[in-house]
Amino acid sequence: MARTDPQVNIRLPAKLKEILEAEALQAGRSFKAEIVARLEESITLGEVGRDVTAIVGKLSEANKMLETEVEALRLALNMAYDERRKLDADLAQIDELRAIQRSIAESEQAALSHLVEKFGDGFEFMARFYAASVSDRKGRDQLGDLLRATGKHPRSDQ
Numbered sequence: 793m794a795r796t797d798p799q800v801n802i803r804l805p806a807k808l809k810e811i812l813e814a815e816a817l818q819a820g821r822s823f824k825a826e827i828v829a830r831l832e833e834s835i836t837l838g839e840v841g842r843d844v845t846a847i848v849g850k851l852s853e854a855n856k857m858l859e860t861e862v863e864a865l866r867l868a869l870n871m872a873y874d875e876r877r878k879l880d881a882d883l884a885q886i887d888e889l890r891a892i893q894r895s896i897a898e899s900e901q902a903a904l905s906h907l908v909e910k911f912g913d914g915f916e917f918m919a920r921f922y923a924a925s926v927s928d929r930k931g932r933d934q935l936g937d938l939l940r941a942t943g944k945h946p947r948s949d950q
Contacts (some may be wrong), residue, residue, distance in 0.1 A: 812830070834839050
């Protein structure tokens with residue numbers, strides 16, 4: 793402290809004065825230097841306290857935002873799981889339909905093989921034609937016409 797610093801006279805309770813004198817002795821300072829050091833420290837700590845309070849407030853806001861984001865992600869994840877379950881169910885249905893389709897194709901092939909055996913090798917081209925057009929009514933009608941024309945239709949007498 794310089795002699796030009798302002799001088800302040802204050803009254804202190806006796807017990808507080810005794811504590812400050814003991815602390816000054818322990819710190820190796822004068823009584824007045826101890827008071828100045830403690831006042832400067834309290835001002836610095838007050839500023840730090842305000843800074844800490846502001847930081848805690850910002851952290852609290854950030855935490856709330858993160859909690860909101862986490863909840864949104866949880867909802868999105870649950871929706872994705874639901875969609876995955878639906879897709880899995882759809883894929884299972886597709887697999888079932890493919891199995892049915894294979895079974896139908898095998899049955900058609902067996903029927904065509906039987907027709908080839910019954911009507912001979914000349915019928916094979918018609919069987920292939922039928923296999924290509926089985927889902928088309930017009931194709932089936934054309935096959936019937938072809939079979940009738942060659943005399944190989946089972947009901948060729950019609």
